Amino acid sequence: MLALLAPILAFAQLQPATTLAPDTEAHWVDFELTAYNQIRFPIELDGHSSWAILDTGLSDTIVTSRFARAAGLIAARRQQALAIGGGVEVGWADVASIRFGGLTRSHGRVGIADPAGGMHFGADILVGADVLSCCALDLDYDARRFRILSSGRMPFTGSTASLRRKSPNGVYQSEISVAGKLLKPIIVDTGDGGALTLSRTAWASTGYRAARITTTLGWGMGGPVVTDTLVVPSLWIAGMGPREAEMRIEGEGGFSASVGAAGRLGNGLLRGYRVLLDPRAGRMILQPGKALAVPIPRSTSGLLVEFTGTALRIVHVMRGSPAATGGWRAGEQICSADGIPVPDDAKDGVIEWTIGAPGRVVRLELCDGSERSLALSDFY
Structure with missing residues (x-):
């Protein structure tokens, strides 16, 4: 889940201007859904290309400090803001342009902030409602693409x-x-x-x-x-x-x-x-x-894991789950499941056994060399 940021102060700034290309309806932007289920797409800010997250729950567009350094953005003022998970310090910098799809936004500002704990969501820019609300946003999840349209357009019925x-x-x-x-x-x-x-x-x-x-x-x-x-x-x-x-x-x-x-x-x-x-x-x-x-995927293991490249690191053990009953703990690392090394098991981005059929027993080898079995079941 990505943060919703709510600035508590407003600052004077250059009045931003948004323009749409005459053929903006033809400017589809291909996107992918990240491991955290966010919309990730290519963007250009002040001539610097990067990856962005489309975030209508974010009041203002945010860039990471890493991108800010690369783009030469300097925070002229700072403030505390409210975010999911706690407070975060945001610096504000003026920018010349933001471009993606058929949209160009000139002038305006962006916040500079980093996720707590060193988390990285696979993007350095979070595009918020300050940029998106000018227009209509057509999200075609099946085709993994979106486009920016003039407000009032209705390209499909529903x-x-x-x-x-x-x-x-x-x-x-x-x-x-x-x-x-x-x-x-x-x-x-x-x-x-x-x-x-x-x-x-x-x-x-x-x-x-x-x-x-x-x-x-x-x-x-x-x-x-x-x-x-x-x-x-x-x-x-x-x-x-x-x-x-x-x-x-x-x-x-x-x-x-x-x-x-x-x-x-x-x-x-x-x-x-x-x-x-x-x-x-x-x-x-x-x-x-x-x-x-498609049925809602439900965990039958109770293990929430992240792929580190060579192993699965347990980030949370769900309450009342088989994993909780079996004494599994956050921080432990799994190197194979039923004899299949994690890198091979995770090739398609889905760790199937974590939501496998109830009654299945999975043999898990931890990276410390120990082995444990986990009996999958419905628990919520």
């Missing part, structure tokens, strides 16, 4: 929900229903890799009672965040439903509540549709896509 920008931070907001309860405002956050995250208060207001709730781990600019998680069978969006959705529940004082939102809607749910986000026209249009029919 179900419609309201969409607006919240003042003063300008992030995208809509609404959903869970278990028959209308929840708003819900931040529409293409920088969030999860499906749906609710504040503790919003979750309680639904009256839904789940028999099994576990935990998961997410990351923000401010650091890692552990949340309760479950699968709900009754989510409605843009009048469509009910459907299953994985939901995360923030603790008391979590990020959503701190910015006055009921929760956040991320790529984990949006990727099931073709999506048009047009806050100036006040609408979000959703057209069901191929991924909507």
